[in-house]
Amino acid sequence: MKHPQREERGLHELYAEDSERADAQLFGRRANPVSRRGFLKQAGLTGITGILGASALPWAGNFPSGLIPAALADSTEPFNLKAYGKQGLTVLNDRPINAETPPHLLDDERTPSRYMFVRNNGIPPTLESINVDEWTLEIGGESCANPQTFRIAELRRQFKTYSYDLQIECGGNGRAAYDPPAKGNQWTTGAVSCARWTGVRLADVLQHCGIKQDAVYTAYYGADAHLSGDPSKQPISRGVPMAKAMEEESLIAWSVNGEAINWLNGYPLRVVTAGWPGSTSGKWVTRIDIRNQVHDGPKMTGSSYRVPRNPVAPGAKVPNEDMVIIGSMPVKSLITRPQTGVEHALNTPLEIRGHAWAGDLPVSTVHVSTDFGATWREARLKAPVNRLAWQNFTFSARFPKSGYYEVWARATDGNGRAQPMVVPGWNPKGYLNNRCHRVGVFVS
Numbered sequence: 364m365k366h367p368q369r370e371e372r373g374l375h376e377l378y379a380e381d382s383e384r385a386d387a388q389l390f391g392r393r394a395n396p397v398s399r400r401g402f403l404k405q406a407g408l409t410g411i412t413g414i415l416g417a418s419a420l421p422w423a424g425n426f427p428s429g430l431i432p433a434a435l436a437d438s439t440e441p442f443n444l445k446a447y448g449k450q451g452l453t454v455l456n457d458r459p460i461n462a463e464t465p466p467h468l469l470d471d472e473r474t475p476s477r478y479m480f481v482r483n484n485g486i487p488p489t490l491e492s493i494n495v496d497e498w499t500l501e502i503g504g505e506s507c508a509n510p511q512t513f514r515i516a517e518l519r520r521q522f523k524t525y526s527y528d529l530q531i532e533c534g535g536n537g538r539a540a541y542d543p544p545a546k547g548n549q550w551t552t553g554a555v556s557c558a559r560w561t562g563v564r565l566a567d568v569l570q571h572c573g574i575k576q577d578a579v580y581t582a583y584y585g586a587d588a589h590l591s592g593d594p595s596k597q598p599i600s601r602g603v604p605m606a607k608a609m610e611e612e613s614l615i616a617w618s619v620n621g622e623a624i625n626w627l628n629g630y631p632l633r634v635v636t637a638g639w640p641g642s643t644s645g646k647w648v649t650r651i652d653i654r655n656q657v658h659d660g661p662k663m664t665g666s667s668y669r670v671p672r673n674p675v676a677p678g679a680k681v682p683n684e685d686m687v688i689i690g691s692m693p694v695k696s697l698i699t700r701p702q703t704g705v706e707h708a709l710n711t712p713l714e715i716r717g718h719a720w721a722g723d724l725p726v727s728t729v730h731v732s733t734d735f736g737a738t739w740r741e742a743r744l745k746a747p748v749n750r751l752a753w754q755n756f757t758f759s760a761r762f763p764k765s766g767y768y769e770v771w772a773r774a775t776d777g778n779g780r781a782q783p784m785v786v787p788g789w790n791p792k793g794y795l796n797n798r799c800h801r802v803g804v805f806v807s
């Protein structure tokens with residue numbers, strides 16, 4: 364049975380609310396696009412227990428259609444992500460679950476699991492079905508000399524453990540700003556995280572299993588199910604070129620920030636290949652292949668995670684052969700303090716805080732403007748904890764008189780390339796929007 368394309372239909376309906384969109388454009392934030400009313404319309408009765416995180420709805424037969432359950436009426440989250448250890452995220456889609464993090468909840472140097480965004484392409488394996496002790500990772504593929512299977516405990520025993528702070532950003536982060544709009548989750552700024560991941564090096568494990576001369580690419584396979592329910596299909600299976608896989612920071616991880624990985628972020632085992640589209644970091648990973656060709660799994664081909672080789676006009680149809688796979692992500696920054704719309708007292712400096720990252724590259728500088736880009740001053744920028752970690756910046760802003768201001772931040776990468784102030788080159792799937800982030804400040 365085929366499911367309707369909920370993702371696409373849902374978003375077009377929900378985006379009808381123009382006032383919300385204007386608000387989003389002004390302040391870079393958005394009212395929750397999945398209104399409780401709209402969500403319940405779609406979810407139906409059977410979905411309600413799921414949303415509530417309740418085991419059953421005993422009087423389901425009496426439940427008036429369209430009524431918002433009181434337990435949800437006061438909640439800002441239409442989907443009970445709290446039940447899964449998440450807090451304060453903006454839900455973009457309920458099937459599959461997709462949720463982003465508001466900027467102010469990304470203020471921590473290391474993103475706590477509860478604030479880590481969720482980008483699912485399919486249905487995760489149920490928590491009950493996951494047994495950490497029994498979980499196996501198979502290494503194989505055409506270019507693997509000695510295919511082998513490991514339990515997590517065996518990975519820990521046989522290989523050296525490493526921990527790195529690693530930033531993961533979805534290739535579609537910022538998609539909501541493209542015009543004409545691109546289909547898919549309408550991420551604004553919150554599909555990014557940076558946390559301390561612990562695991563073994565992908566390189567060590569692959570080398571142990573023998574990398575043949577003709578190796579080109581890796582391929583991950585996860586335990587999540589295709590939305591259609593068809594067990595012969597995977598929702599996503601991607602990988603990276605061998606050179607990226609062999610980097611010191613490319614991990615097969617079982618822990619984040621010293622804890623087990625949140626179920627929605629890939630518990631009990633995931634790949635982390637930071638600096639590249641988040642889609643290369645496979646969750647619930649059960650198999651990694653060493654391939655003798657560029658991997659051709661779902662979401663590797665066609666227009667998925669690809670952009671036009673050369674710039675195209677907005678709305679253009681681009682033939683697949685003119686699209687190239689996205690590698691290292693572009694330079695970007697996010698202001699995490701203050702929250703947009705903040706009221707600030709005149710004559711006191713306002714501390715601005717945020718993070719900047721640049722795919723495989725370091726960030727060299729961050730500049731801040733409080734006069735709509737007329738003048739820029741350099742922010743204090745910390746060195747990364749390690750390669751592929753985001754870098755914190757701080758800035759002390761002063762305002763000459765009362766009124767409305769905007770704080771704009773602009774990062775420059777190690778190659779001298781800076782973020783654009785406006786949305787960069789349109790592309791069919793709405794990837795790689797690295798325009799500057801800005802927040803509104805009312806000074807009085």
Ligand SMILES: Nc1nc2c(c(=O)[nH]1)N[C@H]1C(S)=C(S)[C@@H](COP(=O)(O)O)O[C@H]1N2
Pocket residue numbers: 479480481482483484485531532533534556584585586587598599627628629640641642643644645646647648
């Ligand atoms: N097995 C599996 N791995 C996956 C995905 C998925 O749907 N299934 N989504 C990918 C995408 S598109 C992104 S952006 C990241 C998101 O990681 P997170 O949900 O832990 O933040 O996981 C990637 N790994």
Ligand SMILES: [Mo]
Pocket residue numbers: 482532533534535640641642
């Ligand atoms: Mo993604």
